[in-house]
Amino acid sequence: MNIVFIHQNMPGQYKHLAARLAEDPANKVVFITKRNDRDIPNVRRLVYRPSRQANEATHFYLRSTEDAVLHGQGVVRLLMGLRAEGFVPDIIVGHPGWGETLFVKDVFPAAPYLNYCEFFYRSQGQDVGFDPTVPVNPDVALRLRMRSTPLLLALEACDRGIAPTEWQRSTHPAHFQSKIEVIHDGIDTARLRGDPQARVTLPDGTVLTREDEVVTYAVRNLEPYRGFPSFMRALPRILEARSNARVLVVGGDEVSYGSPPAKDKTWREVMLTEVPVDPARVHFLGHLPYDQYLAALRVSRAHVYLTYPFVLSWSMVESMSLGCVVIGSDTAPVSEVIRHGENGLLVDFFSPSAIADQVIAVLKEPAAFAPLGLAARETVVERFELTRCLTRQIDLIRAMAGR
Known part of the structure; x- marks a missing residue:
């Protein structure tokens, strides 16, 4: 398989998954990231940079959305480079949190996209408003709705999603939850065990x-x-x-x-x-x-x-x-x-x-x-x-x- 991973902070949640897939010589694994200091054996790392930062003059509610678009553009340039090489992914696996996966379907519309559904921001019932000492003003709530824009677009575009826990899956809009499988990233229990001599x-x-x-x-x-x-x-x-x-x-x-x-x-x-x-x-x-x-x-x-x-x-x-x-x-x-x-x-x-x-x-x-x-x-x-x-x-x- 040809597999593309996308996560700005390589390897992120894909530390074990990318490495395991790359062990199979039948797979070609590409990892698109902002990190230039980490490698995984048999994984080709491609580094992008947003062309600029979000403009300070942009509306307060929209700065995170503009930033997501800039991240998505940076990834698109690398995906178009892969396409020009003749590399066609059998699947794209990515984290939508920074907007990096916004446009994957525009470059490779036929490639299945597996979305990492870590968390969906809401102004009530989750982290925001939980601490009574931290007031929630209307600007916070309205800006938070716009912050979920790339997450919502990723849910619409993806073919399937993965959430690490049932509760994290439940934070996503009900309409899309049927797309999301609950599968944790995994814990190396063979290595992570107690030691009485520690x-x-x-x-x-x-x-x-x-x-x-x-x-x-x-x-x-x-x-x-x-x-x-x-x-x-x-x-x-x-x-x-x-x-x-x-x-x-x-x-x-x-x-x-x-x-x-x-x-x-x-x-x-x-x-x-x-x-x-x-x-x-x-x-x-x-x-x-x-x-x-x-x-x-x-x-x-x-x-x-x-x-x-x-x-x-x-x-x-x-x-x-x-x-x-x-x-x-x-x-x-x-x-x-x-x-x-x-x-x-x-x-x-x-x-x-x-x-x-x-x-x-x-x-x-x-x-x-x-x-x-x-x-x-x-x-x-x-x-x-x-x-x-x-x-x-x-x-x-x-x-x-x-x-």
């Missing part, structure tokens, strides 16, 4: 093992969308109740979702001003190389994962695969996977005291809660195991391509 050496030289009272919190960036303020407000109670507890905080200071705080500060700086903590016990580790991130989770006794009603992080499912006891927010993306008292614990997203109480309980009686970690791993093996997910994805791709 050790982590902190920057100050302290070595932590499974015998220590380690609390972990791991996200891409420390921000409200992932419950960072609630987590920080829970720490004083945890640290007071458990004098030997150490807290490992993994994540950067950028903003992935939502808005940055005022006055040119990071959310870490804002929360440390509100909640000063002992740096000898609370360790902000920033972004970690993947193996070091896994090592931190492997020594965790209690792992906290909080999120708005938004995209479910890989990190939560990875922590479950590693056998962590997860204290998760009782929000739709999490409660789809975690059943309270069976394979994890659910708490009120906005209740630092509830978060703290659950963490303290797990730290105090690790043996009593250990079955939750075992059940968490079983859940991931049953629902998200990599080989099974890849088989389903590739079967769908072959069916769409008529193979």
